[in-house]
Amino acid sequence: MWRPAEPLFISVLFQAASLVAAVVLLWPLRADPGLRTISVVFLGTLGAGQVLNLYSQPQDPQMQLNVMPWLAVAWGLLLGASLTKSRGAAIVLAALSLAPLAWNVSQLARFRGGDAAALKAVAALEQRFPPASTVWVYWGFEPITMWQYALWSRTWDWDGAVTIAPAPAADPKFKWIALDAGAIRHRDWTADHNAEVIKRDIDQAFERGYRVVISNV
Structure with a gap:
C-alpha cells in the first residue's frame, strides 16, 4: 500500500514546502495590490476547492487538478523572488522546474501502447x-x-x-x-x-x- 502512496506523499510535502517558502519570501511585499490580488484569487481557489473536494469527490483526480493553478503561480513568484536574493538558488529552482516534466514523462511512458x-x-x-x-x-x-x-x-x-x-x-x-x-x-x-x-x-x-x-x- 505504501509504494503507490509514496510519490503522492512526497508530492504533497513538496507542494506544502513550496507554498510556505513562497509565503515567507513574499511576505514583505504583502502590501502590493497585485500580489494581494493574485493571492486572493489563487489561494482562495485552493482553499474553497479543497473544502468542496473533501465534501463531494475526494477520490477524483480531476477535481484536485481544478484547484492546482496556484502551484505554478507560487513557483513562478518564488523563482522571481530568488533572483533578487541569490543567483545560485534561482538556478537550482529553475533546474527543479524540470523535475515534474521528467517525472510525468517517465510515468506516462509506462502506458505506451x-x-x-x-x-x-x-x-x-x-x-x-x-x-x-x-x-x-x-x-x-x-x-x-x-x-x-x-x-x-x-x-x-x-x-x-x-x-x-x-x-x-x-x-x-x-x-x-x-x-x-x-x-x-x-x-x-x-x-x-x-x-x-x-x-x-x-x-x-x-x-x-x-x-x-x-x-x-
Whole structure:
C-alpha cells in the first residue's frame, strides 16, 4: 500500500514546502495590490476547492487538478523572488522546474501502447461475448466501458429506465448496467431501492434471453 502512496506523499510535502517558502519570501511585499490580488484569487481557489473536494469527490483526480493553478503561480513568484536574493538558488529552482516534466514523462511512458491493448481487448470481448446477446454489468468506473461506448454504440447504462428487445438484438450494440448509477444520479434513492432497480434490470436481461457478464467488482 505504501509504494503507490509514496510519490503522492512526497508530492504533497513538496507542494506544502513550496507554498510556505513562497509565503515567507513574499511576505514583505504583502502590501502590493497585485500580489494581494493574485493571492486572493489563487489561494482562495485552493482553499474553497479543497473544502468542496473533501465534501463531494475526494477520490477524483480531476477535481484536485481544478484547484492546482496556484502551484505554478507560487513557483513562478518564488523563482522571481530568488533572483533578487541569490543567483545560485534561482538556478537550482529553475533546474527543479524540470523535475515534474521528467517525472510525468517517465510515468506516462509506462502506458505506451495502452490504446492498442484496449482495442485488442474490446475485439476479444466481442468475439468471446457477442454483443447482440450479451448484457454487461459494471461498477461504472471501469476504463473498458469507455472503449465499448465509443466503439460499439454510444449508449448509457440502463439505470432502471430501459426496456430491451429480446435477444439477439443488434441495436444498441453496447447494453450495460452500472451499479453506481443510482448513487450518482438519484440521491433520493435508498440502498434497498437501488438494489431493487439493479435486480430488475438484471432479471430483465435474463428474461429476454441475454447472457449477463459481470466485471470482477
